[in-house]
Amino acid sequence: MKRKIKEVADLAGVSVRTLHHYDEIGLLSPDTTTEAGYRLYSEKNLEVLQQILFFRELDFPLKKIKEIINSPDFDRYQVMLQQRDQLLEKRYRLDQIIIAINKTIQHMKGEMEMTTEGKFEAFKERMLEDNEQKYGKEIREKYGEETVETSNAKWRGMSQQDYQAMLRLEQELFELLEQAYATGDPGSDLAQAAAAKHKEWLMYSWSEYSKEAHAGLAEMYVTDERFTAYYDKHVKDGTVFLRDAILIYTGKKES
Amino acid sequence: MKRKIKEVADLAGVSVRTLHHYDEIGLLSPDTTTEAGYRLYSEKNLEVLQQILFFRELDFPLKKIKEIINSPDFDRYQVMLQQRDQLLEKRYRLDQIIIAINKTIQHMKGEMEMTTEGKFEAFKERMLEDNEQKYGKEIREKYGEETVETSNAKWRGMSQQDYQAMLRLEQELFELLEQAYATGDPGSDLAQAAAAKHKEWLMYSWSEYSKEAHAGLAEMYVTDERFTAYYDKHVKDGTVFLRDAILIYTGKKES
DNA sequence: ATTGACTTTCACGTTACGTGATAGTTTACT
DNA sequence: AGTAAACTATCACGTAACGTGAAAGTCAAT
Numbered sequence A, B: 001m002k003r004k005i006k007e008v009a010d011l012a013g014v015s016v017r018t019l020h021h022y023d024e025i026g027l028l029s030p031d032t033t034t035e036a037g038y039r040l041y042s043e044k045n046l047e048v049l050q051q052i053l054f055f056r057e058l059d060f061p062l063k064k065i066k067e068i069i070n071s072p073d074f075d076r077y078q079v080m081l082q083q084r085d086q087l088l089e090k091r092y093r094l095d096q097i098i099i100a101i102n103k104t105i106q107h108m109k110g111e112m113e114m115t116t117e118g119k120f121e122a123f124k125e126r127m128l129e130d131n132e133q134k135y136g137k138e139i140r141e142k143y144g145e146e147t148v149e150t151s152n153a154k155w156r157g158m159s160q161q162d163y164q165a166m167l168r169l170e171q172e173l174f175e176l177l178e179q180a181y182a183t184g185d186p187g188s189d190l191a192q193a194a195a196a197k198h199k200e201w202l203m204y205s206w207s208e209y210s211k212e213a214h215a216g217l218a219e220m221y222v223t224d225e226r227f228t229a230y231y232d233k234h235v236k237d238g239t240v241f242l243r244d245a246i247l248i249y250t251g252k253k254e255s
Numbered sequence C: 001a002t003t004g005a006c007t008t009t010c011a012c013g014t015t016a017c018g019t020g021a022t023a024g025t026t027t028a029c030t
Numbered sequence D: 001a002g003t004a005a006a007c008t009a010t011c012a013c014g015t016a017a018c019g020t021g022a023a024a025g026t027c028a029a030t
Helices: A005-012 A016-024 A043-057 A062-070 A076-114 A121-128 A131-143 A148-183 A189-202 A211-223 A225-234 A238-249 B005-012 B016-024 B043-057 B062-070 B076-115 B121-156 B160-183 B189-202 B211-223 B225-234 B238-249
Strands: A039-041 B039-041
Touching: A005 A016, A005 A039, A005 A043, A039 A043, A043 A062, A062 A076, A076 B076, A076 B160, A076 B189, A148 A189, A148 A225, A148 A238, A189 A211, A189 A238, A211 A238, A225 A238, B005 B016, B005 B039, B005 B043, B039 B043, B043 B062, B062 B076, B076 B189, B160 B189, B160 B225, B160 B238, B189 B211, B189 B238, B211 B225, B211 B238, B225 B238
Parallel strands: none
Antiparallel strands: none
């Protein structure tokens, strides 16, 4: 009952390439091949594959798995303990990193609160909001049994998509801004289109839009040199121009 | 005050190769070079390098760091939250693996138990006695005979290594708890991490996990003064805080 | 002028495959 | 039997973040 490679792959839930790879590195070579060079896996081969996949799930490197498989009297118990120690160490390091990033986040929150002056309250509040608070409840209600981590994964998947779209939007914004700047008029159609694009871009990180917050952000752009440097890099005096366009767009200024 | 590469490397605690690499991928190129092609780093370059290393310590991939560095408008706060989510997910996966390997080890031990008669017999007996004397009754009453028996069985099969690992876990739990308590929020990531750690610690003596049992145990902690004394010794009011964290963790309470 | 410390640019090795590209083989169907 | 679909084979490059030489040129001190 020899099986060809795809059947084995499907059976074990791995890719054909994986089996090729295991053959390449001498981890699992089928004990028969047809004269055309096709790999034929025996039942025994399948058992070994199961073993391999078992260890792989426990995050053993293939090299170690090879050692274990190739010498049946290898002390599996000791190896397990050793592997667990390594995993524990790994998690310890991971925990340290998480603690550090949590501290940083706390710190950033503190900084942002200090510079808050009530004008951009809505804006900053949203920025400060913890995603856990934001989505936690809703997700819990919807998915019930699922852990917070899993829910976070879903959120992350969304935000990555959003992130791609955001980059595209930003690029479009710059192009628009450049063309609009050539008109010299922040009230021009092109400039207003740029302001609209900017709003669209914002909406990826804002949950609600308000003209006030948008106008406020525009003002902040001009005040904060990091922003001016960023926008002016693409278009000379782009920051001021964009601000004016946004002020008109939000009705805070006459064209 | 331009510096040559080795000086910069020593100053920052990285290898020369690393700086070469950062130059190669366009992450950090010195803004001056001698005519012989020597890289000369300015103060500004050093500052950027610090930034890079900061993000690197938080496990950001270099690609992301490059994006962040190149655009000041990039929302660092959101990026931090996102990165934390990824780290948390990573840790979750790691935890699953650790749990799996622990189970495997327990299983192997069960098999070995039949053939190899106890080496740490005295030690184990003492642990059992202790456990029984201290909490035996309550646990029995609340969670039934079965849980206790399997728990004891686990204790019996426990080796020195396990015991060491358990102590270590406990230590980590206290550290986490301390930090979490500082946040004041039992729903915070740190507090939830502490709850997760507590669960993991439990898994060394529980054969099966259920949210109910975990939550119940947390309640018991607060009621039983022996436990409160134990946890409060490390962190003031730590018991109540830990209970709340666990209740949220097990979904028995809203954050 | 020599030497040792330092610098440069290749370029391969690491982990566990993914992803084509190109070509030969087997199976199914008309 | 002929052909197309499905399968298989062997390269071989790409990934992340550098480590580790190798060969050759540069700089500073003796």
